[in-house]
Amino acid sequence: MNNLGKSFRTIVVGAIAFGATVSNAWAEGSIVSFNGPAGEAYIGKFIKGIKATAELKGFDIKVFENQFNQAEQDQQVQQVLAAGQLPDVFIWWPSDAVAGLGSLRALAKTGVPVLKINQLPNDQDKQYIFGYAGPDDRLRARNAGYMMREAAAAKKAAGGTGFNVLALSYPHSYGGYGLSINAFKEAIAGSDLKIIGDVDEGFGQANGYKGAAKMIAALQGQSIDFVYGMDDAILTGGIKALEEAGMVMGQDVIAVGTVCNGDKQLIEEGKQFGTTLQSPLHEGQLAIKLVEEYLNTGKLANYINFTPNPSVTKETIETTALRGFDGKLYSIEELCSGAW
Amino acid sequence: MSIDSSVENPNLIQRLTRDYSLLVLALVAVFIAVFIIGAATAPNFLTILNIKTILRDAAIVGIMAIGLTFVTLSGNFFLLSMKETAALSIIAFATSMSAGYGFEISFLFTMIIAMIAGAIQGLLIGLGGNPIVVTLGAAGLFFGIGSWWSDNLVVSFRRPHGAEWLGSGSFLGLPNITIAFIIIAVLAEFVLRRTSFGRQVYLVGANRATGRATGHENLPMAIKVCIIASVCSAFVAIAFSAQVSSAHVNYFSSSFGSSGDMTIMVIATVMVGGNSIMGGYGSSLRSSLGAVFISTCDNMMVLHGYNSGPRVLAVGLMIVFSIMVFALVQRGSRSVE
Numbered sequence: 001m002n003n004l005g006k007s008f009r010t011i012v013v014g015a016i017a018f019g020a021t022v023s024n025a026w027a028e029g030s031i032v033s034f035n036g037p038a039g040e041a042y043i044g045k046f047i048k049g050i051k052a053t054a055e056l057k058g059f060d061i062k063v064f065e066n067q068f069n070q071a072e073q074d075q076q077v078q079q080v081l082a083a084g085q086l087p088d089v090f091i092w093w094p095s096d097a098v099a100g101l102g103s104l105r106a107l108a109k110t111g112v113p114v115l116k117i118n119q120l121p122n123d124q125d126k127q128y129i130f131g132y133a134g135p136d137d138r139l140r141a142r143n144a145g146y147m148m149r150e151a152a153a154a155k156k157a158a159g160g161t162g163f164n165v166l167a168l169s170y171p172h173s174y175g176g177y178g179l180s181i182n183a184f185k186e187a188i189a190g191s192d193l194k195i196i197g198d199v200d201e202g203f204g205q206a207n208g209y210k211g212a213a214k215m216i217a218a219l220q221g222q223s224i225d226f227v228y229g230m231d232d233a234i235l236t237g238g239i240k241a242l243e244e245a246g247m248v249m250g251q252d253v254i255a256v257g258t259v260c261n262g263d264k265q266l267i268e269e270g271k272q273f274g275t276t277l278q279s280p281l282h283e284g285q286l287a288i289k290l291v292e293e294y295l296n297t298g299k300l301a302n303y304i305n306f307t308p309n310p311s312v313t314k315e316t317i318e319t320t321a322l323r324g325f326d327g328k329l330y331s332i333e334e335l336c337s338g339a340w
Numbered sequence: 341m342s343i344d345s346s347v348e349n350p351n352l353i354q355r356l357t358r359d360y361s362l363l364v365l366a367l368v369a370v371f372i373a374v375f376i377i378g379a380a381t382a383p384n385f386l387t388i389l390n391i392k393t394i395l396r397d398a399a400i401v402g403i404m405a406i407g408l409t410f411v412t413l414s415g416n417f418f419l420l421s422m423k424e425t426a427a428l429s430i431i432a433f434a435t436s437m438s439a440g441y442g443f444e445i446s447f448l449f450t451m452i453i454a455m456i457a458g459a460i461q462g463l464l465i466g467l468g469g470n471p472i473v474v475t476l477g478a479a480g481l482f483f484g485i486g487s488w489w490s491d492n493l494v495v496s497f498r499r500p501h502g503a504e505w506l507g508s509g510s511f512l513g514l515p516n517i518t519i520a521f522i523i524i525a526v527l528a529e530f531v532l533r534r535t536s537f538g539r540q541v542y543l544v545g546a547n548r549a550t551g552r553a554t555g556h557e558n559l560p561m562a563i564k565v566c567i568i569a570s571v572c573s574a575f576v577a578i579a580f581s582a583q584v585s586s587a588h589v590n591y592f593s594s595s596f597g598s599s600g601d602m603t604i605m606v607i608a609t610v611m612v613g614g615n616s617i618m619g620g621y622g623s624s625l626r627s628s629l630g631a632v633f634i635s636t637c638d639n640m641m642v643l644h645g646y647n648s649g650p651r652v653l654a655v656g657l658m659i660v661f662s663i664m665v666f667a668l669v670q671r672g673s674r675s676v677e
Contacts, residue, residue, distance in 0.1 A: 038487070039483070039487045039589055039590055039593075040492075040590055041490055041492060041493060041494050041588055044491075044492035046491075046494065063390050117426070169650045171647075171649075172647045172648065172649070173648070173649060199642065200647050200648045201648065202648060203592060205580075205584045205586075205591060206400070206580065206591060206592070209583070210397055211642075213393045213396060214393060214397075214638075214642040214643075216389070216393070217384055217387065217389050217390035217393045217639070217643070218384055218642060218643045219384075220384045220387060220389075220390075221384075236584055237584065240507075240508060240583055240584065243508065244508060244510070244515060245389070261494075263496065263584065263586060265498055265499060265585070311354065332607065337356070338494050338586075339494045339495075339496030339584075339585070339586040
């Protein structure tokens with residue numbers, strides 16, 4: 001609980017302080033953002049965040065959406081470059097950071113500064129960007145691990161037995177998988193928790209359900225005592241599968257997720273122990289805040305800039321709020337991208 | 341004069357070698373062998389729980405594939421808007437549920453929207469539009485409406501909401517969605533085999549000119565089969581929304597993972613089942629079995645510990661394999677069924 005409480009307090013206080021220092025100075029400039037589709041709930045809120053904050057700051061912004069398709073995004077980059085009207089800053093959320101390296105290079109060659117979003121810089125692309133804004137996959141997974149440790153310790157103290165963990169993961173080929181699972185494993189290392197299954201059916205509720213259902217059948221003879229969802233959408237489907245298999249969530253199985261893109265009611269009902277808040281709205285606001293900082297000063301105070309990922313449990317769900325980078329206070333309903 | 345009795349009454353081997361080429365038989369034999377070895381060595385494969393899991397998994401895609409089978413059998417190829425119809429339907433259902441209209445009204449409301457969506461596509465196809473182009477356009481239209489309607493947000497409704505029985509309920513140990521799959525499969529097969537409408541589907545699909553000559557135009561047929569396919573998509577959408585108490589336009593669009601794209605999976609199911617893409621040949625039973633077959637193979641691979649990459653590959657290979665086998669079969673004979 002100490003680890004959990006400390007990280008939560010640190011992040012909330014940090015976010016509030018950070019938000020309070022946001023300058024209200026009016027800045028002029030133009031931005032072109034390349035990102036995924038607004039039809040995806042998380043990205044939809046991100047786009048709302050960048051547009052609203054850009055308007056607040058007086059920036060003109062154009063958003064080019066791709067359908068999770070790097071070839072489409074590459075084409076959009078070529079169109080923008082061919083048009084010849086360059087903005088003051090590019091915002092770059094690649095569909096595939098490796099495959100999109102050529103487009104990023106082309107953007108950087110124009111001399112217009114590029115801010116990378118959502119996917120951490122790697123050795124190949126960091127030379128082309130002036131900074132990063134987005135979530136910390138490792139922090140949110142670590143917080144999920146700490147929450148699970150806490151739940152396991154409470155179970156053990158109450159005389160409970162069984163500490164097998166089923167991981168409902170992103171596709172193993174997805175970049176965030178490695179960061180998440182390693183951070184989660186580090187967080188539970190040394191505890192009684194033991195990962196006995198790791199299924200990567202895919203993103204979303206439907207795949208979470210299918211993956212969990214298959215693993216329940218595959219793990220017959222072993223108890224599933226804890227479930228880690230790499231995000232809450234996957235976990236929501238997984239919880240349904242576990243319930244249909246006759247397991248009582250919160251009693252037989254303790255579930256922990258991340259990203260808060262699932263179902264709030266599951267936490268309220270005690271079926272999900274907790275999640276880590278990750279706000280796409282914050283991500284969008286932070287991006288514009290960094291653009292403003294760069295245009296005003298020519299550099300960023302920090303090259304890597306994470307959005308806060310505080311842990312949220314049944315006890316804290318109604319009182320959790322974060323101050324945005326626009327200075328306003330947002331409730332959890334406004335911050336999360338799932339059924340919240 | 342003596343007559344060779346084996347010619348008059350050929351045994352199974354003789355009939356198989358007469359009707360199919362050796363290449364086809366060899367391919368099928370290898371496939372069956374791989375399947376049996378895979379199943380026999382997969383831990384916990386032949387357990388009640390796992391078989392229920394396979395059927396539950398097959399139900400979602402299977403119900404949509406049954407609906408699409410009517411379209412394919414009628415010679416109207418495929419609807420490339422299956423997942424977008426489901427996306428629009430799930431938003432309609434969840435919006436109605438969240439507004440407090442209850443399950444029955446929300447169900448009817450959603451079905452009406454799905455029927456309109458199907459009728460529009462059927463009308464355009466029946467008037468001579470290319471099914472691929474028409475349904476590709478419709479896909480964008482339906483997804484756009486769903487996206488605009490929901491403002492790209494998740495639409496949720498709180499439990500209890502009166503629809504849990506469809507999403508998560510079970511009867512005699514079988515999930516209700518699995519029971520629905522079985523009922524729909526039996527009903528569809530009955531309609532296709534035993535009703536005049538079913539025979540018209542085959543007739544129009546097999547030979548449109550003959551159908552026209554006998555008074556069975558493609559226009560009303562296209563409208564009817566497209567409505568059936570859309571209603572099946574909507575049913576799946578409602579069941580899924582009832583299960584997770586929410587909806588989003590992207591619930592059926594996950595571009596990663598073993599499931600891949602929903603529309604592609606549904607089309608794959610129809611093809612793996614061995615239905616003719618040109619129409620007039622196949623059955624909804626074949627599509628149902630195709631769904632169970634794909635689900636079984638995928639399940640088997642999970643039990644063997646394969647992650648999503650090889651499983652996507654396996655589905656792709658199954659489609660290629662089935663197209664190859666059935667192309668060979670059809671080239672040899674079209675009267676095998």
